[in-house]
Structure formats: structure tokens, C-alpha cells
Amino acid sequence: TFDNTNFNYYPNPTSNILNIEYSKNIESVSVINMLGQMLFENTTNNTSIQIDLSNLPTATYFVKVKAYGNEKTVKVVKQ
Secondary structure (H helix, E strand, O other), X not given: OOOHHHEEEEOOOEOOEEXXXXXXXXXXXXXXXXXXXXXXXXXXXXXXXXXXXXXXXXXXXXXXXXXXXXXEEEEEEEO
């Protein structure tokens, strides 16, 4: 299961950069709109990643984080 106590994402709401931190290496991060369309995916092998949302319109998005075979989806508000 995903270790929620060692997972952090901020700021939310955000206008530009979303920071994501986890105790284990993050494999990928996907940004999905409310229609279920994947807007982009970043792959990494770090415990933290910054996602630039500045080019997206103001809306609510889902951010899916994959790490060690587990997934966590959070709702992020872009201002």
C-alpha cells in the first residue's frame, strides 16, 4: 500500500510549481484533467519532483504518483 504518512505535495492550490515528496523513489507523475485525459507524464527516480503547472489553465486536476508498484492520486487546484 501507499505510505500516506511519508507523502507530501504542496502548495495546493498552486499557480506554478507543485512539489511532490515521498519516502521512496517516485517512478512517475501524471497530470490528468477532470475529463480523464492525461495531459502529461514525467518519469523520475527520485524521492522528490517538481511539476510545472504554469502552462495549464485554471482548473482542478488529478495528479497520479507511482512509486514501488503503488499509486496515489491527489486532487490539485491550479489557480
